Amino acid sequence: xxxxxxxxxxxxxxxxxxxxxxxxxxxxxxxxxxxxxxxxxxxxxxxxxxxxxxxxxxxxxxxxxxxxxxxxxxxxxxxxxxxxxxxxxxxxxxxxxxxxxxxxxxxxxxxxxxxxxxxxxxxxxxxxxxxxxxxxxxxxxxxxxxxxxxxxxxxxxxxxxxxxxxxxxxxxxxxxxxxxxxxxxxxxxxxxxxxxxxxxxxxxxxxxxxxxxxxxxxxxxxxxxxxxxxxxxxxxxxxxxxxxxxxxxxxxxxxxxxxxxxxxxxxxxxxxxxxxxxxxxxxxxxxxxxxxxxxxxxxxxxxxxxxxxxxxxxxxxxxxxxxxxxxxxxxxxxxxxxxxxxxxxxxxxxxxxx
Ligand code: GLA
Numbered sequence: 187x188x189x190x191x192x193x194x195x196x197x198x199x200x201x202x203x204x205x206x207x208x209x210x211x212x213x214x215x216x217x218x219x220x221x222x223x224x225x226x227x228x229x230x231x232x233x234x235x236x237x238x239x240x241x242x243x244x245x246x247x248x249x250x251x252x253x254x255x256x257x258x259x260x261x262x263x264x265x266x267x268x269x270x271x272x273x274x275x276x277x278x279x280x281x282x283x284x285x286x287x288x289x290x291x292x293x294x295x296x297x298x299x300x301x302x303x304x305x306x307x308x309x310x311x312x313x314x315x316x317x318x319x320x321x322x323x324x325x326x327x328x329x330x331x332x333x334x335x336x337x338x339x340x341x342x343x344x345x346x347x348x349x350x351x352x353x354x355x356x357x358x359x360x361x362x363x364x365x366x367x368x369x370x371x372x373x374x375x376x377x378x379x380x381x382x383x384x385x386x387x388x389x390x391x392x393x394x395x396x397x398x399x400x401x402x403x404x405x406x407x408x409x410x411x412x413x414x415x416x417x418x419x420x421x422x423x424x425x426x427x428x429x430x431x432x433x434x435x436x437x438x439x440x441x442x443x444x445x446x447x448x449x450x451x452x453x454x455x456x457x458x459x460x461x462x463x464x465x466x467x468x469x470x471x472x473x474x475x476x477x478x479x480x481x482x483x484x485x486x487x488x489x490x491x492x493x494x495x496x497x498x499x500x501x502x503x504x505x506x507x508x509x510x511x512x513x514x515x516x517x518x519x520x521x522x523x524x525x526x527x528x529x530x531x532x533x534x535x536x537x538x539x540x
Contacts, residue, residue: 187228188227188228189226189227189228189284189316189317189319190225190226190227190228191225191226191312191313191316191317191534191535192223192224192225192226192313192534192535193223193224193225193226193309193310193311193312193313193316193532193533193534193535194221194222194223194224194309194532194533194534194535195221195222195304195305195306195307195308195309195312195351195352195531195532196217196218196219196220196221196305196351196354196529196530196531196532197217197218197220197221197222197294197300197301197302197304197305197347197351198215198216198217198218198300198301198304198305198346198347198350198351198354199215199216199218199300199382199384199501199510199526200213200214200215200346200350200501200502200510201214201215201216201359201374201382201449201461201465201510202214202442202445202446202449202461202464202465202468202499203215203346203362203442203443203445203446204442204468204472204476204499204500204501204502204504205401205405205438205439205442205472205476205478205504206364206418206439206442206443206446207344207345207346207362207364208342208343208344208364208402208405209364209405209416209417209418209439210364210365210415210416210417210418210419211364211365211416211417211418211439211442211443211446212361212362212363212364212418212442212443212446212447213346213361213362213364213446214359214360214361214362214372214446214449214450215346215347215349215350215359215360215362216350216354216358216359216360216374216528216529217350217351217353217354217355217528217529217530217531217532218294218300218354218526218527218528218529219526219527219529220293220294220300221292221293221294221305221309221351221532222290222291222292222293222294222302222305222306222308222309223290223291223292223309224288224289224290224291224309224310224312224313225288225289225291225313226286226287226288226289226313226314226316226317227286227287227317228284228285228286228317229284229285229286229287230285231285232248232249232250232285233246233247233248233249233285234246234247234249234269234273234283234285234286234287234288235286235287235288236266236269236287236288236289236290237287237288237289237290238265238290239289239290239291240290240291240292241265243265245265245266245269247270249273249283249285265290265306267338267339268303268306268307268310268334268338268339269288269310270338271307271333271334271335271337271338271339272307272310272311272314272331272334273314274338275330275333275334275338276311276314276315276318276330279322279326279330281314281315281318281320281322282318282320283314283317283318284317284318286314286317288310288313290306290309290310292305292306295386298384298386298507298508299384299500299501299502299503299504299506299507299508300384300502300507300508301347301350301351301502303335303339303341303347304331304335304343304347304348304350304351305347305351307331307332307334307335307348308327308328308331308348308351308352308532309532311327311330311331311334312327312532312533312534313534315327315534316534324352324353325349325367327348327352328345328348328349328352329345329348331348332344332345332348341398341399342398342399342402343398343503344364345362345364345367346362346364347502349362349367349369350362350531351531351532352531352532353369353531354528354529354530354531354532355371355528355530355531356528356529356530357373357374357375357376357527357528358371358372358373358374358528359371359372359373359374359453359528360372361446361450364418365416365418365419372450372453372454373453373454374453374528376527378515379514379515379516380458380512380513380514380515381512381513381517381519381525382510382511382512382513382525382526382527383510383511383513383519383520383523383524383525383526384501384508384509384510384511384523384524384526385486385490385508385509385511385520385522385523385524386486386507386508386522386524387480387482387483387485387486387500387506387507387508387509388482388486389480389482389483389505389506389507390506390507397478397505398503398504398505401435401476401478404431404432404435405417405435405436405439407432408420408428408432408433408435408436411427411428411429411432412424412425412427412428412436417435417436417439417440418439418440418443420436420440422437422440425437425440431477434474434475434476434477435475435476437471437475438471438472438475438476441471441475442468442471445464445467445468448460448464449461449464452464458496458512458514459496459514461496461497461512462495462496462497462512462514463497464497465497465498465499465510465512466491466497466498466499468499469487469498469499469500469509472499472500472504473500476504478500478503478504478505479500479504479505480505480506482506483500483504483506483507483509486509487499487500487509489520490509490511490520493517493520494513494514494516494517495511495512495513495514495517495520496512496513496514497511497512498510498511498512510526511523
């Protein structure tokens with residue numbers, strides 16, 4: 187049966203809980219309104235024909251050739267790696283995909299730390315599943331999309347972005363416990379003039395991939411030395427034994443987990459000023475303990491604080507990209523600031539079955 191589907195997956199903002207996902211810790215992200223849309227049609231030819239509308243680029247490959255893993259001689263590049271990876275990972279998961287034409291359109295700036303990449307992978311996954319008339323548990327799909335990024339795109343990211351994109355709800359932040367993948371909704375209603383906004387630092391995250399991977403390796407090494415499976419299991423008292431910079435990395439993770447819990451309490455108590463304090467403290471730790479800031483990010487944070495923002499922090503992988511600001515009722519929107527609000531997560535529409 188020919189099918190036509192339209193999948194949408196949003197980007198995400200992380201209110202707090204940075205570099206905790208791959209450390210078995212806590213984070214509090216939400217899905218934003220902007221995202222990536224993938225329209226798909228089944229096709230009788232056994233191939234995938236994909237078009238990136240915003241780039242005016244096209245890619246075509248036979249369904250049979252997709253599962254060849256990338257090798258160092260054939261490095262995957264850009265959006266095509268996501269398409270090939272999604273097709274391969276879904277096939278490996280036992281899903282029989284039909285030939286298809288895909289049209290991709292995104293409205294999230296790339297490299298700004300708003301997870302345009304996770305949105306692309308999730309939208310592709312949902313569209314291809316829809317075309318195959320198959321379903322996958324959403325946590326499984328999050329893991330699959332993360333494998334696409336890890337193994338096909340080469341970014342060793344955790345599950346934060348994919349889970350936020352897949353499970354987002356309006357006016358709600360998601361408390362994620364990465365030791366169990368348990369998700370708890372926490373109301374995040376921005377009322378009485380309070381706003382959250384992202385501001386691009388202007389620094390593109392070109393180095394981010396590699397430095398992010400270095401941080402992951404440092405955390406893995408710290409776990410080894412401490413004899414724990416994940417840093418969130420470490421005891422604060424044991425961190426003194428770690429050589430630097432591993433001690434600071436681990437301290438960030440444990441303190442950031444505590445800040446996530448404190449933020450949930452502050453939100454439940456309606457204390458947004460306290461949320462702002464916790465955001466500020468998160469930023470300082472990311473700069474001082476995690477060494478993931480850049481001069482442009484620092485400048486952006488200083489300007490926003492100077493203009494009166496209640497809380498400001500770098501967001502996502504760091505090393506550039508956007509910062510997140512919590513703006514109190516009297517504060518005008520700073521220049522270049524883009525308001526964000528917690529929005530519904532990824533969804534599939536199937537307009538027509540012919
Ligand atoms: C990036 C990664 C996430 C997470 C954050 C840091 O956004 O994709 O998995 O590790 O960095 O919190």
